[in-house]
Amino acid sequence: GAVVSQHPSWVICKSGTSVKIECRSLDFQATTMFWYRQFPKQSLMLMATSNEGSKATYEQGVEKDKFLINHASLTLSTLTVTSAHPEDSSFYICSARVAGGPETQYFGPGTRLLVL
Amino acid sequence: AQSVTQLGSHVSVSEGALVLLRCNYSSSVPPYLFWYVQYPNQGLQLLLKYTTGATLVKGINGFEAEFKKSETSFHLTKPSAHMSDAAEYFCAVSSLNTGGFKTIFGAGTRLFVKA
Numbered sequence: 001g002a003v004v005s006q007h008p009s010w011v012i013c014k015s016g017t018s019v020k021i022e023c024r025s026l027d028f029q030a031t032t033m034f035w036y037r038q039f040p041k042q043s044l045m046l047m048a049t050s051n052e053g054s055k056a057t058y059e060q061g062v063e064k065d066k067f068l069i070n071h072a073s074l075t076l077s078t079l080t081v082t083s084a085h086p087e088d089s090s091f092y093i094c095s096a097r098v099a100g101g102p103e104t105q106y107f108g109p110g111t112r113l114l115v116l
Numbered sequence: 117a118q119s120v121t122q123l124g125s126h127v128s129v130s131e132g133a134l135v136l137l138r139c140n141y142s143s144s145v146p147p148y149l150f151w152y153v154q155y156p157n158q159g160l161q162l163l164l165k166y167t168t169g170a171t172l173v174k175g176i177n178g179f180e181a182e183f184k185k186s187e188t189s190f191h192l193t194k195p196s197a198h199m200s201d202a203a204e205y206f207c208a209v210s211s212l213n214t215g216g217f218k219t220i221f222g223a224g225t226r227l228f229v230k231a
Contacts, residue, residue, distance in 0.1 A: 004159075034219075043206060043221045044160070093159050097217070105219060107152070107159035 003027055004096050006108035013084055014116055021079045021111045023094030029074040030096035034105065035067070038091040050077045084115040118143040120209050122222035130230045135179075135194040137225050139207035142188060149190040150208040150219075151181055160206065166190065177201070202229045 003026040013019050023033055031052050036044040048058045048069050056069035066088075068080040077096075081088055091112050095105040123138040141147060148167050152160040164175025171183040181192045190207060204226050210219040 006159075043223045046219070049218075091157075095160075104150075104162065104165060107161070109159045110157065112157065 002098065002106040004030075004094065004106045004108040006092075006094055006111050008111060009109060010112040010114075012114045012116065015085055016083055018080055018082045019084055019113060021081075021092055021094075021113075023077045023079070023096070023108050025075045025096040025106070028096075028098050030077075030098065031074060032097045033071060033077040034095045034097075035069060035077075035079050036093045036095070038093060038110075040091075044093060047079075081113065084113070086115045089113055089115045118147065118209050118211055118218075118220050120207050120220050120222035122205075122207050122225050124225055125223065126226050126228065128228040128230060129197045131199055132196050135192070135197045135201065135227065137192040137205050137207075137227065139181075139190045139192065139222060140188055141190060141207070141209045143209055143211050145211045148210040148217075149181075149183060150210065151175065151179065151190075151192045152206045152208060152221075154204045154206065154224075163192070163205075197227075197229045199229050199231065202227055 005024045007022045033050040035047045038044050046059050047062045048056045050056045050069045050071040052071045052074050058064045071077040091110050093110045095107045097105050119142045121140045150165045151163040154160050163179050164173045166173045166183045174180045179194045204224050206224050207222040208219050
């Protein structure tokens with residue numbers, strides 16, 4: 001149980017285009033999902049917290065207009081990187097917290113984004 | 117505010133040897149503590165967690181960790197390393213803040229296992 005999927009697993013795009021990454025909780029409902037960014041050989045940095053049916057809460061320094069987050073249902077959150085640039089290339093990981101279980105997050109497999 | 121410090125960005129052990137990965141935390145409220153493992157190009161997998169109760173926590177793959185409040189530590193151990201244990205390990209602390217639960221990750225420790 002508690003499986004989280006991400007799609008796509010990797011994507012290459014041209015500079016200036018937008019990329020959408022999906023995060024799904026497959027066998028549980030997730031009222032809260034998190035989006036992280038991980039640079040090579042570094043830890044995860046929380047970008048934003050996504051709550052179903054409300055606006056996402058962004059961490060300091062994260063541009064909300066560039067990283068659009070939508071949490072339309074209890075099993076799906078999307079991250080759209082708008083007008084991507086090479087510096088946006090990174091490994092993006094989502095996680096989901098089980099409804100009613102505040103402390104444990106289940107992580108997706110990650111999405112590798114390369115912007116040319 | 118909360119923080120996590122993992123001592124040693126790299127740890128190398130021989131197969132069959134004891135694994136010890138160190139983690140110290142700071143938190144102004146009672147924390148929840150986690151260890152996650154990450155294999156290359158994959159997400160994080162939960163190894164074990166401490167919330168309340170018994171301070172010695174057993175996880176998957178033979179790992180365990182002990183919560184020591186007096187030392188603000190949550191070190192991860194495994195009696196006998198296996199080649200498949202080679203991966204990146206992250207310690208994390210989560211506590212309730214005004215904006216809800218927030219999890220902070222340590223910088224990670226890469227474990228190498230020598231044959």
